[in-house]
Amino acid sequence: MKMNVGVYLLFAGAFLTAQAQAGCPQGQEAFTSCQIEGRNTEVFVCFDAQVATYRYGPIGGAVGLQLTETIERVDFEPWSGSGVSIFESVTFYNGDYAYNIGGGFDRPFSEEDMQQEPRRFGWVEVTESGEHALSLECIPETVSYGFGGGIHDIKLAAGQSWDSFSFTWVSDDIQPTPTSVLQEISYESVIEYCLPVSEFSLGGVHMGDSLSALGKLGSPETIEDPDGRGEAIDRLYLVGMHIDIFQDAVFAMSTTSPSWEMPSGLRVGITRGEVIRLLGRVPNGYTATSQSFTAHVCSNNPVSDPEWTMVIDFGQDKRVDRIYFVSQSH
Template identity: 60%
Template sequence: MVGTRLIAIAHVGVFSATQVFAGCPQGTEAFNTCQIEGRNTEVAVCFDDRNVSYSYGSIGSPPELELSSPVERVDFEPWPGLGRSIYEEVTFYNGDYSYTVGGGFERPFSDEEAQQELRRFGWVEVMHLGEQIAYFECRPETVTYGFGGGLYDLKVAANQSWDQYSLSWVSDLVQPTSSSTLRDTNLETCLSPSEFSLGGLRLGDPLSMLGKLGSPEPVQGSGIPIDRLTLVDMTIDIFEDEIVAMSSELPTWATRSGLKVGLTRGEVIRLLGRVPLGYDPTADSFSIDACSDQQGVRSEWMIDIDFGQDKRVSRITLAMFSP
């Protein structure tokens, strides 16, 4: 199914924004295109001012796989600005699979090297649940790659900035608040208890706050008498008639400051003000305790923020350590 996935990349200089390369539909610009080394297949990553597309298949035939992502959400990783090679990459996601298309060229560092043809390169890496299952290289002479402008400028025009530390893009619309900014207490990072709510429902709220959302059912095999209300976009656990946990995997429910599913890792870090103590900027999850020096925190609360392979929040969970 995935055995063939390839990528193109690398080219000299900067291309005109209106130039169209082979393999890209009319009206779109190529991030890169190429033919795969040792195979009769080709890949094309193309974009316009709204969408970025990936297509792969046999040369001259309809694509075997096509994927697309809006410019605002596409996982584009720009050149970090270091090293002899200039390179960039774009990753597309399809369920448990990801397809990273990258490429670049070797920069000349002397007049003699500048007179020689640039060494171009490109690749595609296919992952399944975080494990590499395929890797292909491009035929260098078929690579097209236009460094400068392009996707980077489109992301910036969409009011996003690249965060090299978290390796993700951050929307200028995401700004920290007094409730979302982390605090340090006894060498530990904590978050204001006012953040421990989703869509207006707060940990510790009575069962009556659920209103007409539905009727909780006993959780089988939990060992303690917990009832669970399962909604389309959230689960709510109740113990002794109060909310003890909430978990959501859709962006419908957000905390007071806007922490929710779908935010990039960099956007979460911006809301928190910094990376929580004990974690690095590319961690797969953050777990943060509530600051317990405020009224209304009757037991230790925690928030778990899990990130998916696309570097965005995949699940957010609020819970008491023990009911």
């Protein structure tokens, strides 16, 4: 049933002024556009210095779906610099759905190629919760795409750089520390990375803090047997975060808000590449494109169940969706 809803949102009239016409909004220029093979519809990705816009609808008719994102946050993937074709894409997010729109052309490699009109191509790929939902192809001769400048240069001018390892943009304001936050330790000839105790803190609330130290934040609620161990805990609900207390000490925290920041600057909403830059490296056992990162607290004597563990979950937009700390000792 969800699949039908997603397709409906793609083709019907959601999120929009009813009489809006296809094409770019006033004051914006096209990054790419085309007519869709076999559907009598067209797609436009447009931009100006502040925002990028996705529009889909009947050819020359009212727009069926419009999505807008700021240039700072828009998920634009530039050409890799290799391959037989030049192509770029932009992804827009709408709840569980993601719309990836791209355009490109074959590179000329001979004088004969230079004499001919290059083959152009484009697409729209729709996913739901990261799973493939729909693929649309552009009619080649209708594809409008010009390589160079555009969204890429505006993002650079806004102080961002492309990280080809994580496939995300990184703000120039986020710089690595002189020494890596994610520390390297060696135990019985095994090298692992860990986080210092000081990093297990969100907005000044630390793992292990006593309940009395949290009094100014409010009164906790008693939660009976939340994890099936037969023990009750106290939970403090705050805006965008909750704190779990057991035996008068904080043993778990979870946040989905950028307002609660770790000492290193790690927070909800930053890109995967920015997380890696702040950590100083990718945690062992993960890659620069993993959907989550985990790191344990540093200890002189590593054990199979570390006292504290940090988990960072990324959303489908490649940005931090949630950060939480857990204690294995509870």
